[in-house]
Amino acid sequence: MLPRILALMIKEFLALLKDKRSRTVVFVPPILQLLVFGYAATFDLNRIPFAVYNEDPGPASRDLVARFAGSPNFREVAVLAHQKQISPLVDTKRVLLVLHIGPTFSRDLFGGRSAPVQVILDGRNSNTAAVLLSYVNTIMTGFNLGWQERAGGATAQARLETRAWFNPNLVSRWFIVPGIVGLLTLVVTTLVTALSVAREREQGTFDQLLVTPFRPGEILLGKALPGFIIGLFEATLIILLAVLWFQIPLRGSLLTLYAGLLCFLLSTVGMGLMISSLAVTQQQGLLGAFLFLVPCIILSGFATPIANMPDWVQQITYLDPLRYFLIILRGVFLQGTPFHLLADQFWPMALIGVVNLLLAGYLFRHRLY
Amino acid sequence: MKSEVSGPVEQTNRAEDAVLELRGVSKRFVIGRRTIQALRHVNLRVLRGQVTGLIGPDGAGKTTLMRLAVGLLAPDDGRIHALGFDATRDSPAVQARVGYMPQRFGLYEDLSVQENLDLYADLQGLPPDARPARYHELMHMTGLARFTTRLAGRLSGGMKQKLGLACTLVRAPELLLLDEPTVGVDPVSRRELWQIVYRLVREEGMTVLLSTAYLDEAERCHEVILMHEGEVLGCGPPQQFREQSRGRTYLVSAPGERKRTVQEKLAGAASVVDALIQGERIRLVTAGETPPDPAELLPGLAGVSIQPAPPRLEDSFVAMLKQRRKPGGDALPRVQAGRQVGPASLSSENGPGPVIEIKDVKRRFGDFYAVKGVTFEVTRGEVFGLLGANGAGKSTTFRMLCGLLPASEGSLRVAGLDLRRAAAAARARIGYMSQKFSLYGNLNVCENLRFFSSAYGLTGQRQRRRLDWALEQFELGTVADTVSLDLSLGYKQRLAMACALMHEPEILFLDEPTSGVDPLARRDFWGRINGLAAQHVTVMVTTHFMEEAECCDRLAIMADGEILALGTPQEIKRRQCSAGQPEPTMEDAFIALIEGQGQTRGGAK
Amino acid sequence: MRLRGLIHKEFYQILRDPSSIAIAFLLPVVLLLVFGYGVSLDAEHVPVALVVEQPDADTAGFTGGFEQSRYFQPVVMRDMHEAEQALMSRRVSAVVHLRADFARRLRQPGGAPVQVIVNGVDANTGRLILGYIQGVWQKWLARRALETGETLGAPVRLESRVWFNSELRSRNFLVPGLIAIIMTLIGALLTALVMAREWERGTMEALMVTPVTMREVLVGKLVPYFLLGMGGMALSVAMGVWLFGVPLRGSLWVLFGAAALFLLAALGMGLLISTVAKNQFVAGQVAIITTFLPAFILSGFIFDIGSMPPVVQWLTYLLAARYFVAMLQTIFLAGDVWSVIWPNALALAVMAAFFLGVSRRKLRKRLE
Structure with a gap:
């Protein structure tokens, strides 16, 4: 046999x-x-094209934009001067993210008020959008911590110490x-x-x-x-x-x-x-x-x-x-x-x-x- | 050959009569590293209103020639004119006027007969108002009128062939090319196909060029072109070929002797070119014109009579081809009596007795009975032939015998074993060679042999011995490393037979082993079968060649799943004797049987 | 007349062979159903271990956020060892660890650390879970700020707007992509074998000797399968809109125009494979290898093309599915954005012309 x-x-x-x-x-x-x-x-995003529409002349907004531009995940491709410019850029997929900083951003921050920042995401690929949002969140959290430290104010009462097991860099x-x-x-x-x-x-x-x-x-x-x-x-x-x-x-x-x-x-x-x-x-x-x-x-x-x-x-x-x-x-x-x-x-x-x-x-x- | 053969071409050399003309045509194919010279400087003409037959062994270049003529291939050299057009440059013009039926005609099997016809009518551009009349004519001519709604895939082999012809003929072509139209077709359908062809020539003035492996068909052509290895050996009317053998053909009868033994002895003699069983006698073709001496040819046999016989095309064909092979020193292999082909040990075992017993075997597919109650026995060492029209149930019977298909009812015993219970054990004692080439195409000759011998449990020394035996006996040594798909048909067939014999089976099943094979290879093949039978191997064979049926010890003729006749060839022929046919050939007897059965059936309705 | 005959023939064959009908109509339904429900990147009810070493009102306030969230299915555990085991054996995807001194340190400067561990094996899901946990945390911070009357929230507040798909429903982008994948499969499966079949069955030789031209043979193959494919497309779109509730913001005729171009390219590729292979076995294997997996992975259906290495991005330009996915996602979710549609449509047209042109050239009326 x-x-x-x-x-x-x-x-x-x-x-x-x-x-x-x-x-x-x-x-x-x-x-x-x-x-x-x-x-x-890969679900990891890198060199994501984004546009900045910064209405604020102050230094705080420049600092924030620099944090985005400096991240390996983002790539600044356009600086906008007008609200109307946003839509064509997003529609044509030339950018996946627009960072919109209002005119009172620096003033609010220095005044100790909470300052809003608007981000516009292309949601056609919802996963990309969700991942992008988490990147944005990370940068924002970093910015906030830095700002709070510099301002010497009270910090948050609890902070997250995150770790990813088995794949530390995700x-x-x-x-x-x-x-x-x-x-x-x-x-x-x-x-x-x-x-x-x-x-x-x-x-x-x-x-x-x-x-x-x-x-x-x-x-x-x-x-x-x-x-x-x-x-x-x-x-x-x-x-x-x-x-x-x-x-x-x-x-x-x-x-x-x-x-x-x-x-x-x-x-x-x-x-x-x-x-x-x-x-x-x-x-x-x-x-x-x-x-x-x-x-x-x-x-x-x-x-x-x-x-x-x-x-x-x-x-x-x-x-x-x-x-x-x-x-x-x-x-x-x-x-x-x-x-x-x-x-x-x-x-x-x-x-x-x-x-x-x-x-x-x-x-x-x-x-x- | 002699130069006189090309004579008639010169005589009828009227340009306006040549419908197809090839001048200095050569064609090479490159397959892998090998180059095959399919055609070598071929010159020929096909004349208007005639049936021209293209004959020659495998690899002679017949199919290539046809494909060149319709512009499906371009020649490397030379010019081809068909109906006044250059077949290479004006191929659309040629294709619009020529009908061509390839060897495997491309019927759409999932379309009905009518839909196939419609398609080809559309493709050929037959105007719709002309269709009903033409369809009626074609359906009537081919006898397919009753089956117009049947799917083409459900037709029998013969009917498919006729439908293929009808599709080729929807718009009457001026020139009709048929590539081996009768391969695998039973004698009845074959005769009907020929009747259609003759009618076309007679009534529509069509010119027909057809290739065939049946030399009796070539005999009926107006012109014959003989090809060999890409060259035209000769062309002319059949009688011209026949004349070359005049005075060298005889019929030998040796009463009381087995035909096969006599044939083998005759074939071995030096002065004999060809020896072939024909009816009750042996047909003999001698090398010289001196009448043969019975005492010299068959020493020790009494009552031998040798009578001159009228020559046939086949005699000359075989003689010419054998002569061509001789200069190379590679004479046609000849099976010598007593040669060790099969298992020697078997002769002593059991003695004579039935090795195959079938009783009331039926096989049903759905509601349809393919085989309805077949009973017969085959004894050891017998060569048993199973004949029948296409779709008569032979293949089903065969597959049941080999254990490929269980019987619905009845009992089958092969080599003394019940196939239902000990199938594997029974299979170890049989050899099977199927109709279609079914060895592993991308394995080489040696690998195929080794695989099948291992499959039958051969190992070590014995396997090596059998391998050497197969390579030597079947002359496969020169091609041992060739991938089997690239072998020529003749070699493929020898290899298939060798594979089936590796384990020295007691019973050998051969399903249409010689269909499409040229007469020389067929002789070779039957020589081997005879050798096996002499070693007490039982051989069961199906065939459409009636001359091969004559070589069998006993025959069963099947139709519609039943056995119509069972007995020795002589008995079967004798039963069909009538006033019209006092001495019927096997083909006559076969056709009479099948038609007689059809009539009783028709009468019953 | 010749063309009509060929098209008739092909239709008869399709009708006789139910497998073509099944491929065109049954396949999209089954695939869309299974994948529409099956393929989702939205993690919900993520099992998360909440390790609370000393439960009290403060920790309950924190963990309450998890219990209310639809993203989480919290499991409360008492010690870290158990949680780590659970993480290891994949019973939970994340661990949130509140130490015994949580309540105490909450009131000290510097705040209380909350240890979060996610299973990073599935990096994407891991990242999403981290994002969700951050969300819970931020909500908790805001609520606490409100309760304690402190004005201190985060200095910068993020207001995110997701255009086209505000709820970030992954089905909205996956279903249009799936339609593209399904059409790729249908196109390749329908045509990859048909030419090879004609060669293998010897019907090609019989066709060739009739006056039919090779262009007619090609068009005769294309038309029936094109119609069949469009039927499958219509079915898929209907299911996408009505069953899965994907918004169709663009116009229907643009959608079908895009589908027509894509089908031409896909069928053209199938025909080319089939023409060149002349053998059903090889044609089938090539079709499987060149269609499904590349369309699945390289088309931008799931994985973002922009994040692939440049060499791989170049490769994606060779895929018809890439253009179709981009068009479908735009037409469904964004509308008729011509600046997206034109270049992609042009690319598809070029591909269709290329495949059909090459097939036409390869399909010569010669047997060599």
């Missing part, structure tokens, strides 16, 4: 890797995508890149396995395989293992890139990470083979892979937190293997979470994998024609 499965595996690898085109499709895009997406997928790349490890592993293994049976069906080689003494279970195993090995290889490559190139801290144990990876591969290979044995043509296989991949990625918590979803959508995410793997990835990478705290993430993936493999095995036997 073993040499026969070995032969199947070797054949599967040869069929996949001998063709230059399919070899390229399996190995080049993931690396390119990691590099591009690793840089592109760099969203640290969050996204481990996610990409899961994302790309998912895409590659699904593509490798989802078409493997359908392609053989279309080319007629599946019949040839079925007249040999292979049992369906052996064929399944022979098809699953290459997907497993390619996924393992690819994931290792991406993890290496994440650590060495993107400098993402890897705080937990590699053992936990790979245990999670194996469970995850089991589930994706299972899904892929299940799609594959359902599909009669490659087109159906492809469509199936697509319809599986897209929700899987969107509902995984890769870009938007699962906690933000309504309850019924959250229930659906329990079927998504990527959901569990992302938790493991981020836990191990950034938090150094030990194995026992992640135990709840392992078994659902293994369960998804086993159920799908069993289903695929059943379909193998009962969809031979």
Whole structure:
């Protein structure tokens, strides 16, 4: 039995890797995508274009504007002299933020009164706007503290001392890149396995395989293992890139990470083979892979937190293997979470994998024609 | 060959009569690092109002020539004129006047017959008021009138081919090009296709150029062009080719001997060019014109009679091709008697007895019975042929026998094992070669062989031995590192057979193994089958070539999911003897059977 | 007549193959439903641990702000160790720590420190949570100032105005973006395989020998799938406006004009992939790799393009989705801002012309 499965595996690898085109499709895009997406997928804003409409001639407003202009997050692109100039700038997206300081700003401040500052934000991307607002708040708080100290007045009665654990500078790349490890592993293994049976069906080689003494279970195993090995290889490559190139801290144990990876591969290979044995043509296989991949990625918590979803959508995410793997990835990478705290993430993936493999095995036997 | 072959072209060299003319045409293809010279300085003419047949082995350049003629390819060298236009520069003008049916005609399978016709009528620009009459004519001619609302994908192979032809003909073209229109088509449909072609030539004055692997079809053409490896070896009327073999063709009968044994002996003789089973006798083509001596050819056999026979196109064709191969030193492989092809151990096992038993087997797809109660037995060492029209249920029967499809009812025993219970064990004892090339296309020859031998559990020494055996026996050594998709059809087929034989199976299933294969490769192939049968391997084969049916020990002819006739070729032919046909050929018998069944069915309605 | 025949044929094929209809109409509905509800960046009911070492009236005043806020779901804990464990195992996303001396130091100069720890793994959410906590804190300060009669608030008061989306509902910007993503998928899926299919099934060779021109073949493919895609678009817009309540401030015809241009570009790209690949397997894989993930990540749908490194920003110019996302977000939320619409529309038109032009060139009436 073993040499026969070995032969199947070797054949599967040869069929996949001998063709230059399919070899390229399996190995080049993931690396390119990691590099591009690793840089592109970030919620951090920098060099945000903003405009200043300063009606106040006093020194306090100059100080405030200087704090904005000096921040790496902001870039002053226009100084306005008129209220009417605001709207065109924002509408055309030339600036995302307008800082409007009224004519009595300095006077109010020196007079010990509270001085209002208006900021206008482009809300078309609400997330950008929310993040911008938090940057503005930080600058304002700093300005206030400085002013109070200089004025020698009483300070606030309580102050926040904030710290962010695991990611002290709140760099969203640290969050996204481990996610990409899961994302790309998912895409590659699904593509490798989802078409493997359908392609053989279309080319007629599946019949040839079925007249040999292979049992369906052996064929399944022979098809699953290459997907497993390619996924393992690819994931290792991406993890290496994440650590060495993107400098993402890897705080937990590699053992936990790979245990999670194996469970995850089991589930994706299972899904892929299940799609594959359902599909009669490659087109159906492809469509199936697509319809599986897209929700899987969107509902995984890769870009938007699962906690933000309504309850019924959250229930659906329990079927998504990527959901569990992302938790493991981020836990191990950034938090150094030990194995026992992640135990709840392992078994659902293994369960998804086993159920799908069993289903695929059943379909193998009962969809031979 | 001899220069006289090109004679008639010179004689009929009236320019106004040439509908298609190629002058000094060459065409190369580059596939990867290899360059293939598909056509080499080809000159030829197709004359108005005639049926011209293009024959030649695989890779002769027939399809390339057709594609060049309609402007789908541009030649590297030379000029092509079709209907007075330059096919390369004025290809739109040519395409508007020429009808071309590619080998795999592009019917839209998800469109109905009528919708396919409408599409091609629109594309060909047939005015709407002319359509009803033309449709009626075409549907009547092709016999598809009853099926206009059926989806093209649901038609049988023969009907698809006829619909393809009808689509090509919506606006009567002046020149019709047909690329292997009869491959994989049963004899009845084939005959109908030919009737359509002749009618077109007779009634509409159409010129037809068609390529074919059936030499009996070429025999019916007005002109024949013989091609080989991109060169035209000769052209002229069929009788001109036939004449080359005159005085060298004989029919040998050796009563009381197995035909196959006699054929093998004859084929091995030095002076023999070709030996072929024809009916109850062996057709013999000799190298020289001296009459052969029975005692010399078949020593030790009594009652051998050798009679001269009228020559056929095929005799000359095979002779010419064999002669072309000889100078290279690579003579046509010949299977010698007693050669170790199959498992030697089997001969002693069990002795004769049924190895395949089918009883009342039915197979249902939804409400439709593809196979309705089939019963037969095949004994060890027999070559058993399964014949039938397209859609008769042969493939379904075949797939059930191989364990690819469970039977709805009835029992199947293969190699003494019940397929329902011990499918894997039964599968280990059979070899299967499917109709379509179904090996791993991007694996090379060796890798394919190694994979399939491992699949059957061969390891170590034994695997290595079988690998060497396959490379040697099937002459695959020179292409061992070639990716199997790039092999020529003949090699692909040999490789497929080798893969099916790696584990020395007791039973070999061959599903239309020779469709689209040229006569030489077919002879080679049957030589191997005979060798296997001599080793007591049971061979089960489906085919559309009636001459191949003659080579089988027993036959079953199927129609509409039932067996119409079962017996030796001789028995089946004898049953169809009638006043009109005192000595029917296998094809006559087949057509008579199928049509007779159709009539009783029609009568019952 | 020839063109009509081709278009008829394509429609028949679409009707016979329900998967195209499903892609055009079922896919948008399902995707929009799941994603419209599923993709949200608005953190609400964030579980936060409130560690109050010595509860009293002052701490209750502070923690009350959390209990009233819709952003938080506070869990009161007694000691820091427990809270840290909870943070580690992701049961809470943030910890607010009020020490035993909170009440005492509140009345001393310098004020009482409040320790706030957020889980920074999801940096974006972490930052949002910090912002919310600051909000609670500032409200508390203001209220306290009012209660104690002290006039002292912050010297500078921030008045923020968010244009176009005053409540900062992320759905308002995500749904238009989703429509762009869905249209990208539909365009690519519908066309990526159709040309390759003709090659594989041998129907292309039969088409080529008829007098049909390759331009007609191309247009014959384009028209049916264009109409199908526009149908899907109409459905998506209707769902966006009526189901998700996204305001449509621009005019409908500008919206559909933009969609038409985008579809031409997307279908053109699909056709090009399909024409060049001549093989369904490769065409499908290329379509998956070049459409979905890039549109998801690089189009500005979620991630701000302006913050990407310049090289990556350059890459985004190659994506049709980028222009469409910008147009959709503007047309939906801001209105017909021509200075946004024109350049993006022009870019889409150039892309459509490029893809269709190249497809036309690649699709020669020769088999080589």
